[in-house]
Amino acid sequence: MSSNEIGSKALTASEAGDIHEVRPIEILLVEDNPGDVRMAVEALKDCRVSNRLGVGGDGVEALSFLNGQDGYVGRPRPDLILLDLNLPRKDGHEVLAEIKADPELRRIPVVVLTTSESERDVYKAYDLNANCYITKPGGLEQFVTVMKSIQYFWSMIAQLPSAAA
Numbered sequence: 001m002s003s004n005e006i007g008s009k010a011l012t013a014s015e016a017g018d019i020h021e022v023r024p025i026e027i028l029l030v031e032d033n034p035g036d037v038r039m040a041v042e043a044l045k046d047c048r049v050s051n052r053l054g055v056g057g058d059g060v061e062a063l064s065f066l067n068g069q070d071g072y073v074g075r076p077r078p079d080l081i082l083l084d085l086n087l088p089r090k091d092g093h094e095v096l097a098e099i100k101a102d103p104e105l106r107r108i109p110v111v112v113l114t115t116s117e118s119e120r121d122v123y124k125a126y127d128l129n130a131n132c133y134i135t136k137p138g139g140l141e142q143f144v145t146v147m148k149s150i151q152y153f154w155s156m157i158a159q160l161p162s163a164a165a
Contacts, residue, residue: 024050024051024052025050025051025052025079025080025151025154025155025160026051026052026054026076026077026078026079026080027044027051027052027053027054027078027079027080027081027082027151028053028054028055028056028062028065028066028078028080028081028082029053029054029055029056029082030055030056030058030059030061030062030081030082030083030084030087030092030095031055031056031057031082031084031113032057032058032084032086032087032088033084036084036136036143037055039140039143039144039147040053040082040143040147041053042144043143043144043147043148043151044147044151046144046148047147047148047151047152051151051155052076054075054078057088058087058088058089058090059087059088059089059090059091059092059094059095060089060090061089062081062083062087062090062095063090063095063098063099065078066078066081066099066105066108077108078108079108079109079154079160080108080109080111080154080160081099081108081109081110081111082111082113082150083095083096083110083111083112083113083114083130084112084113084114085112085114085116085121085125086114086115086116092112092114092125093121093124093125093128096110096112096125096128096129096130097128100128100129106129107161108161109131109132109154109158109160110129110130110131110132111130111131111132111133111134111150111154112125112130112132112133112134113134113136113146113150114133114134114135114136115135115136116135117135121133134146134150
């Protein structure tokens, strides 16, 4: 799957009731299910904070995106990664391990967003330094709510490191 970008209306700091400047965030969604990608795109379009979404359809593509290789040269480094575990070519745990072992990438927050409710997967993700583990809800409305919550937290509440640091 090729990378996509979406944008939405930017929310000003005064609208957010926040004292710091709200900047657009770069999000990398690593997801092989086209239906889940479509739902994520739609959910993020509805958010009031500006964002750009890149999509990697498997673990190898995600790492190419992050390392600026194979057609991803010059792409901005993401501020946040949404990572599925069940991926072709290289699974999410392998991708997470490589991200967190790389001094250039390890500060990027990784939210594991997967269908797996396995306690083993949860422990393994946190052992590999995932920043958050969320089980995808089954329904569209619940999925949209989760996506909006993720986007709100990481753009309005959490302080993200700058890509240049």
